[in-house]
Amino acid sequence: MTQTFDFIVVGAGMVGAAIANGLAQHHHTVALIDQGSEPAFDPGQDPDIRVSALSAGTERYLRSLGVWEDILAMRATPYARLAVWEAPEHPVSRLLPGGPPRTTFSAADLGTRHLGHIVENPVTQKALWDRATDHEEVTLFAGSGVDSLQEDDQSVTVTLDTGEALTGRLLIGADGAQSRVRQLAGIGVTRNQYGQQALVASVRYRGEPEDITWQAFHSSGPRAFLPLHASPEYVGESWASLVWYDAPEVLSELKALPAEDFLARVREAFPQELPTLTGVSARASFPIARQHAHQYFQGRTVLAGDSAHTINPLAGQGVNLGFQDAQCLQALLDEARRLGRDPSDPELLERYQQQRRPANGRMMATMDVFYHLFSNSVTPVWAARNLGLGLAQGLPFARNRVARYAMGIDEGLPKPLETLLSRAPGLKRLVGQL
Template identity: 75%
Template sequence: MTQTFDFIVVGAGMVGAAIANGLASGGHTIALIDQGQAPAFSDHDDPDIRVSALSAGSENYLRSLGVWHDMMAMRATPYLRLSVWEARDHPISQWLPGQPPRTTFSAKDLKASHLGHIVENRVTQTALWKRASGQDEITLFSGSGIQRLEEQSDSVTATLEDDTAVRGRLVIGADGAGSRVRQLAGIGVTRNQYQQQALVASVRYRGAPQDITWQAFHSTGPRAFLPLHDAGPAHAGESWASLVWYDAPQTLAELKALPEADFLARVQAAFPDELPPLTALSARASFPIARQHAHQYSRGRVVLAGDAAHTINPLAGQGVNLGFQDARCLQELLDEARRKGQDPAAPALLARYEEQRRPANRRMMLTMDMFYHLFSNSLTPVWAARNLGLGLAQGLPFARNRVARYAMGLDEGLPAPVEALLNRAPGPGRLTGQR
C-alpha cells in the first residue's frame, strides 16, 4: 500500500531533517527517508570528528525549529573571536620585521555576544531527529535508501530499496553530495576537485576551552584550530578541540599512518605557537575536497537543497550554513504556496527558489575559491598581495566587520568593492586553476 504525504524529504542529515521539521511546523505532512538509523549521542563519548561552525544566522533558524535548546543541553561551544594570519614560511618573510599581518574578527566589535558556535554534527542531527520523531506530521523511514522515482501529473511516487512506496507532491533531495535523488532526476553537476585534501583530528589539549577559532595560512594550505568543550573530570584541566590540516594527499597519508604520540608531536611542531599543548588524540581522518554545483536546482517534481545542490571548499566551514539558508528559503516558499493554494512543484515557484539561492551559493563558492587561490601557493607576487590584504583588513574595521556579518548570516551582502570583485571573477574552475 502506498502512503501519501505532502512532501517527501530524502536525506535526514542536518539540512534534510531541518527542512522536514520546518515544513511540519507549517502543517505539511512529511515522509522523511534516510538510509541510516537515528543518530546516538552520549555526553560520555569523545567528540564527533565531524564538526561545523554554525553561524548566528543558522542559530536563529535552529531556534525557530525548536531544537537549539536541546543542542545546547548536549554540547556546543561559542566562539567570540576568529583570527586569520599568514604563516612565516615564505623565503622573503624571514627578512621582514615584526609579526606577520593578521586580521581578527571580534564579537565585541560587532556588538554581538558571540560570532557563532562550534557544534558536533551528531549533536545537531540528534536534536533534529528527536524533534522530527515527536511531530505527528512526520513519518520517518530509516534504514533504506531510495530506489526509483515515478512522476504523475499531480504527484511523484518514491520507491525505497525495501520496496516501500510513498507518494507526495514534491520530492526534496537533501541526500548529500552524491545525491541519489539528483541522479534519478537527471540533474547534472559541475565538479572541480582541489589538489589539496583536508585532515581532521579530534584532540585533547591542556587548558580551559578557548573562545577563539583561528586559521594560519601556509603555502601548502591552512591549518586551523576549532575549540570544543571541557574534557570532563576524567581529564581535569583539559579540553577538546578539532584541528584541520590542508595539504597534499601524500603528506596527509603519512600523517594518518603515524603512531599517536608521533602524530601529536608532528602536529604540535607544524602548527603555529598559538596551538596549546596537545595531550591525546581521539580520532583522525582525511578526505578530498571539491567544489560542486548542480546544473539546476529542480526538475519536474524534484528540488535539491544543501550538498545535493552545492558543495564548497570547507575553508571557512560555511557549507552547512548555506544548506540551512536553502532550507529556510524553500520552507518559506512552500508555506506561501500552501496559503495561496498553489502546486508546490509549480515551475515558477521552484524557479524563485533557484533565483534566490543560486547567486548566494555561487557568491560563497567564489569567495572560498579566491581564498584557496590566494593562500595555497608560494608565488612571491601572490604572497605579497595576500600579506598586504591581511594588513589592510586589520586596518579597515568597517569593511572587516561587514565581511564578518555576512559570514555570520546577519547581512545579505558583502561590502560593495568585494561584491564587484566577485561579480567580475571568472568561474570557480578557472579561478583555482582547476578544470
Template identity: 65%
Template sequence: MTQTFDTIIVGAGMVGAALATGLGQQGIRVALIDQASPAPYQPDSHPDIRVSALSAGSERYLASLGAWPRILAMRATPYCRLAVWDETPNPLKRLVPRSLTEVEFDANSLGAPHLGHIVENSITQLALWQTAETETDVTLITGHSVRDLVQSTEYATVTLDDGSQLQAQLVVGADGAMSRVRELAGIGVTRDQYEQQALVISVRYRGNVEDITWQGFYPSGPRAFLPLHSAGEQHPGESWASLVWYDHPARLDELKAMGEQQLMAEIQQHFPERLPELTHIDARASFPIARQHAKHYYQNRVVLAGDAAHTINPLAGQGVNLGFQDAQCLQGVLKEARRGGEDLASAHWLKLYEHRRRPANQRMMLTMDLFYHLFSNAIPPVHLARNLGLGAARVLPFARNRVARYAMGLDEQLPAPIQQIVNRLPGLGGL
C-alpha cells in the same frame, strides 16, 4: 499500499531534518527517509570527528525550529574570536611585519555576544531529529534507501529498497553530495576537485576551553584549530579540540599511518606556535575537497537542497550554514505555495527558490575559491599581495567587520568593494 504525503524528503541529515521540521510546523505532511536514525546522546562520549561552525544566522533558524535549546542542552562551544594569518616562509615577509598581517575578528566589535558555535554534526542532527519527531505531520522512515523515482504531471512516486511506495507532490533531495535523488531526476553537476584534502583530528589539550578559532595559512593549505568542550572530570585541566590539516593526499596518508606519539609530535612541530600542548589524539580521518554545483536546483517534481545542490571548499566552515539557508528559503517558498493553494512543485515557486539561492551559494563558493588560490601558493608577488591585504583588513575595521557580519548571517550582502571583486570572478555569468 502506497502512502501519500505532500512532500517526501530523502536524507535526514542536518539540512533534511531541519526542512522536515519546518514544513511539519506549517502543516505540510512530510515523509523523511534515511537509512539510519542518529545514535542517542551520551554525555561522556568522545567528540564526533565531524564538527561544524554554526553561524549566528543558523542559530536563529535552529531556534525557530525548536532545535537550538536541544543542542545547547547537549554540547556546543561558543567562539568569540576568529584569527587568520599567513605562515608562508618567504623573503618578502620582512617587508610586512607579522603584527600587521594577522587579522582577528572579535564579537565585541560586531556588537554580538559571540561569532558562532562549534557543534558536532551528530549532535545537530540528533537535535533536529528530535524536533522532527514531535511534529504530527512528519513521518520518519528509517532503515531504507530510495530505489526508484517516477514523476508524472500530478505527483512523484518514490520506491524504496523493500518495494514499498510513497507518493507526494514534491520530492526533496537532501541526501548529500552523491545524491541518489539528483541522479534519478537526471540533474547533472559541475565538479572541480582540489589538489588538497582535509585531515580532521580530534585531540585533547592542556588548558581551559578557548574562545577563539584560528587558521594559519601555508602553501600546502591552512591548518586550523576549533575549540570544543571540556574533557570533564576524567581528564581535569584538559579540553577537547578539532584540528584540520589541509595538504596533498600523499602527505596526509603519511600522517594517518603514524602512531599517536609520532603524529602528536608532527602536529606540534608543523602547526602554528599558538597551538596548546596536546595530551591525546582520539580520532583522525581525511576527506576529499571538491567544489560541486548542480546544473539545476529542480527538475519537474524534484528539488535539491544542501550538499545535494552544492559543496564548497570547507575553508571557512560555511557548507552547513549554506544548507540551512537553503532549507529556510525552500520552507518559506513552499509555505507561500500552500497558502495560495498551489501545487508544491509549481515551477513558479521552485524557480523562485533557485533564483534566491543559486547566486548566494555561487558567491560563497567563488569567495572560498578566491581565498584558496590566494593563500595556497608561495609565489612572491602573490605572497606580498595577500600580506598587504591582511594588513589592510587589520587597519580597515569597518570593511573587515562587514565581511564578518556577512559570514555570520547578520548581513545579507558583502561590502560593495568585495562584492565587485566576486562579481568579476569567472562563473557568475547568467546567474
C-alpha cells in the same frame, strides 16, 4: 499500498531533517527517508571528528525550529574570536618588521556575543531527528533508500528499496553530494576536484575551552584549530577539532605518526599562543571538491544542501548554506499553500533557484579565491595576500562588514566586494595559472 503525504524528503541529515521539521511546524505532512539509523549521543565519548561552525544566522534558524536548546544541552562551544595569519614560510617574510601580518575578528567589534558555535554534526542531526519524530506530521522511514521515482501532473511517487511506495506533491532531495534523488531526476553537476585533501582530528589541550579559533595559511594549504568542550574524562583538559589541508601523501604520513609525533607537528604549525596539546583521538582524511548542480529543480523534484552544492570546507560554510536553502524553500512552500498553488509550480521553484543558486555560487567562488590565493608560494600572490591581511587588520570597518556577512549577521556584502566576487571566475583562472 501507497502512502500519501504533502512532501517527501530524502535525507535525514542536518539539512533534510531541518526541512522536515520546518514543514511539520506548519502542519504539512512529511515522509522523511534516510538510509541510516537514528544518530546517537553519548556525553562520555570522545568528540566526533565531523564538526561544523554554525553561524549566528543558523542559530536563529535552529531556534525557530525549537532545537537550539537541545543542541546546547548536548554539546556546543561558542567562539568569540577568529585569528587568521600567514605562516612565515616565504623567504621574504623574514625581512618583514614584526613578522607576517595577522588579523583577528572579534565578536565585540561586531556588536554580538559570539561569532558562532562549533558543534559536532551528529549532535545537530540528533536534535533535529528527535524533534522530527515528535511531530505527528512526520513519518520516518529509517534504513530505507529510494529505488525509483515516477511523476505525473498531480504527484510524484517514490518506491523504496523495501518495496514501499510513497506519494507526495513534491520530492525534496537532501541526500548528500552523491544524491540518488538528483540522479533519478536527471540533474547534472559540475564538479572540480582539488589537489589537496583534508585531515581532521580530535585533539586534547590543557585548560578550559577557549573562545578563539585559529586559522593558519600555509602554501600547502590552510590549517584550522577549533575549540570544543571540556573533557569529562581528563580533568583540566578540553577537546578541539583540528583541520589540516595538504597533499594526500603528506596526510597519509601524518595519520601514520605516533600520537606524540603527530602533536609535535601540530605545535610547529600554529603560533605559540596555542594551548599545550596533550593527546589525540580519532584521525581521518578525505578528498575535497567543489560541486554545483546545473539546476536546483526538475519537474516535481527540488534539491537542497549538499545534493545541490558542495563547497570547499575552508570556512565551514557548507551546512550554513544548506540551512539557508532550507529556510528559503520552506518559506516558498508555505506561501504556495496560502495562495492555493501547486508546490511544484515552475515559477515558484524558479524563485527558489534564483535566490539560492547565485548566493551559493558567490560563496563557492569566494572560497575558491581564498583556496588559490593561500595555497601557493608564488611571490606576487604571496605579497597580495599579505597585503590583504595587513589591510584587514588596519581597516576594521571593512573587515567587520565581511565578517558580519560570513557569520550570518548581515544579509549582504559591501557593494565593492560584491562586484569583485562577481568577477571571481576570471580571478580564479588567473590565479590558477600562476
